[in-house]
Amino acid sequence: MNGLNLPTSAQGSDPASLERLFGTTDVLPLWIAEPYLPLAPEVVAALEDRAGLGWYGYEIRPEAVRGSFRSWMERRHGWDVGDASAIVSPSLGTSIGALLDLVTHEGEAVILQPPVFTDFKPLVARAHRKVGRNSLVLDDGGYTMDLDGLEEIARQPDTTAMILCNPHNPVGRVWNSNELVEVARICGENDVFVISDEIHADILLGDSTFTPFASAAHGIDVRWAALHGPIKTFGLAGVADTLIITRDDDVASGFEAMSSRLHLARNNVFAMAATTTAYEQGADWLDGMLSQVAANVAALTDGLPEPVRLVQPEGTYLAWIDFRGLGLDVPELAAWLPSEARLALSPGHWFGREGAGFARMSIAVTSDVIDEAITRINTAVSQVPTA
Numbered sequence: 131m132n133g134l135n136l137p138t139s140a141q142g143s144d145p146a147s148l149e150r151l152f153g154t155t156d157v158l159p160l161w162i163a164e165p166y167l168p169l170a171p172e173v174v175a176a177l178e179d180r181a182g183l184g185w186y187g188y189e190i191r192p193e194a195v196r197g198s199f200r201s202w203m204e205r206r207h208g209w210d211v212g213d214a215s216a217i218v219s220p221s222l223g224t225s226i227g228a229l230l231d232l233v234t235h236e237g238e239a240v241i242l243q244p245p246v247f248t249d250f251k252p253l254v255a256r257a258h259r260k261v262g263r264n265s266l267v268l269d270d271g272g273y274t275m276d277l278d279g280l281e282e283i284a285r286q287p288d289t290t291a292m293i294l295c296n297p298h299n300p301v302g303r304v305w306n307s308n309e310l311v312e313v314a315r316i317c318g319e320n321d322v323f324v325i326s327d328e329i330h331a332d333i334l335l336g337d338s339t340f341t342p343f344a345s346a347a348h349g350i351d352v353r354w355a356a357l358h359g360p361i362k363t364f365g366l367a368g369v370a371d372t373l374i375i376t377r378d379d380d381v382a383s384g385f386e387a388m389s390s391r392l393h394l395a396r397n398n399v400f401a402m403a404a405t406t407t408a409y410e411q412g413a414d415w416l417d418g419m420l421s422q423v424a425a426n427v428a429a430l431t432d433g434l435p436e437p438v439r440l441v442q443p444e445g446t447y448l449a450w451i452d453f454r455g456l457g458l459d460v461p462e463l464a465a466w467l468p469s470e471a472r473l474a475l476s477p478g479h480w481f482g483r484e485g486a487g488f489a490r491m492s493i494a495v496t497s498d499v500i501d502e503a504i505t506r507i508n509t510a511v512s513q514v515p516t517a
């Protein structure tokens with residue numbers, strides 16, 4: 131796709147997965163959240179240089195790796211991570227699983243805000259916790275949080291944690307400071323630990339600004355940990371590790387102990403080279419990608435046929451498209467997208483029942499790919515009798 135030389139095993143476009151999930155390989159695969167664009171040349175060069183050293187043994191992690199994250203956050207978002215702990219973790223999934231172990235007990239409820247990233251619910255279920263469902267509210271103005279509902283669930287004595295997604299995958303909200311301060315207040319008052327997944331923090335559109343949960347929580351007595359890393363911003367999910375940022379000493383020492391017990395923190399030499407270079411030299415490339423994503427949002431806004439419409443994203447490179455006007459039920463839409471529109475998108479129900487009738491499309495792609503996707507949707511919609 132996109133003229134990229136993807137390996138046939140690239141997740142998202144490998145034939146076996148397409149066949150298994152969509153029943154065909156004759157689809158344009160736009161369902162995985164990563165950039166399908168040539169990545170930052172500085173990062174590619176750093177990886178090539180690192181490979182050229184011919185030494186892949188143990189390495190101590192230079193402080194420059196974490197330092198590059200701290201100064202990126204300061205430059206890009208005006209966030210001084212300060213003396214908060216920045217703990218290395220192999221993946222966000224690892225961090226969430228470990229944090230649930232550390233701050234909750236079996237049988238307790240963890241608040242989610244569906245429609246939301248598909249991994250959260252299985253992580254909660256596999257930890258033998260239950261989901262406290264605080265569905266997002268959709269009206270003509272877009273998605274908002276149901277803060278009254280949040281307060282009600284948070285007040286339940288068995289609710290002990292919340293997984294917040296900011297910016298929110300898949301609906302593209304970048305939660306504002308007022309909303310986040312309310313979340314911090316509600317969770318603080320009810321002793322609910324906030325796991326703030328901020329992996330899409332850098333993917334901002336229009337005049338959106340990212341508010342770290344750390345800033346919203348400032349001055350509020352709430353326990354939290356925020357999850358970060360370069361994997362989404364720079365397309366490094368196959369290489370880089372991630373970070374847990376927290377001011378909670380118990381959680382920091384608890385995670386460090388778990389990491390030491392399970393040997394989670396082996397330093398990957400490529401991860402370290404890619405992370406440092408991305409944060410130190412990748413800003414121009416990221417600005418270019420964000421312009422491309424904004425152009426793709428405009429193309430979808432103009433080009434999608436009635437009654438299909440785009441929920442305007444404030445952030446992420448994910449387009450949340452409303453197909454409800456076609457009158458297809460959940461299995462029908464899931465079948466129609468690959469078979470009629472010849473698109474492999476993530477059908478909305480994957481993100482919770484609140485996503486029924488929607489689908490998520492990755493739009494960090496070149497204009498010709500977006501144009502092709504729009505053409506395919508137009509052709510398919512013109513053949514739906516009721517549309």
Ligand SMILES: Cc1ncc(COP(=O)(O)O)c(C=O)c1O
Nearest residue numbers: 163221222223224247299327329
């Ligand atoms: C919000 C969010 N969190 C976490 C992840 C996955 O992170 P990891 O692969 O490090 O577990 C994704 C991937 O799409 C995501 O969108």
